[in-house]
Amino acid sequence: xxxxxxxxxxxxxxxxxxxxxxxxxxxxEDLVHEDFCLIxxxxxxxxxxxxxxxxxxxxxxxxxEFRLNATSISRRRDHVLISGSAHSHDxxxxxxxxxRARVVGRKLCEWQAYAVYPxxxxxxxxxxxxxxxxxQVARV
Numbered sequence: 001x002x003x004x005x006x007x008x009x010x011x012x013x014x015x016x017x018x019x020x021x022x023x024x025x026x027x028x029e030d031l032v033h034e035d036f037c038l039i040x041x042x043x044x045x046x047x048x049x050x051x052x053x054x055x056x057x058x059x060x061x062x063x064x065e066f067r068l069n070a071t072s073i074s075r076r077r078d079h080v081l082i083s084g085s086a087h088s089h090d091x092x093x094x095x096x097x098x099x100r101a102r103v104v105g106r107k108l109c110e111w112q113a114y115a116v117y118p119x120x121x122x123x124x125x126x127x128x129x130x131x132x133x134x135x136q137v138a139r140v
Contacts (some may be wrong), residue, residue, distance in 0.1 A: 010075055020068050023064070025057050032109075038110065070084040085097060097110060100114070
């Protein structure tokens with residue numbers, strides 16, 4: 001007899017990291033909530049599933065070797081805390097960092113990066129020609 005267990009928050013975060021590393025936008029789309037919020041280490045947020053997936057896809061094209069390496073993952077209340085590093089040939093994206101994820105139900109609702117100075121922002125990585133509208137990027 002098979003016992004069904006709900007997918008843990010940590011398992012969802014691990015799937016998210018695997019999808020980021022594989023540059024698998026379809027898997028990311030399945031994992032994130034419609035109101036997903038992607039927050040960079042400068043506290044700029046990209047709000048909304050489609051806007052966040054678009055930003056992740058563009059970052060993937062800019063740095064095809066980009067990978068997240070999680071060295072520790074723990075759960076604290078409704079959050080999953082991750083320590084590790086981001087690897088890229090682009091120095092704005094490569095650094096030791098920590099992340100905080102919030103999972104509701106079986107969907108990732110929020111992913112926030114915390115990095116040492118200098119903080120990097122989506123605008124600096126994605127380029128100034130990509131001026132996001134106020135609905136897409138906000139300061140948190």
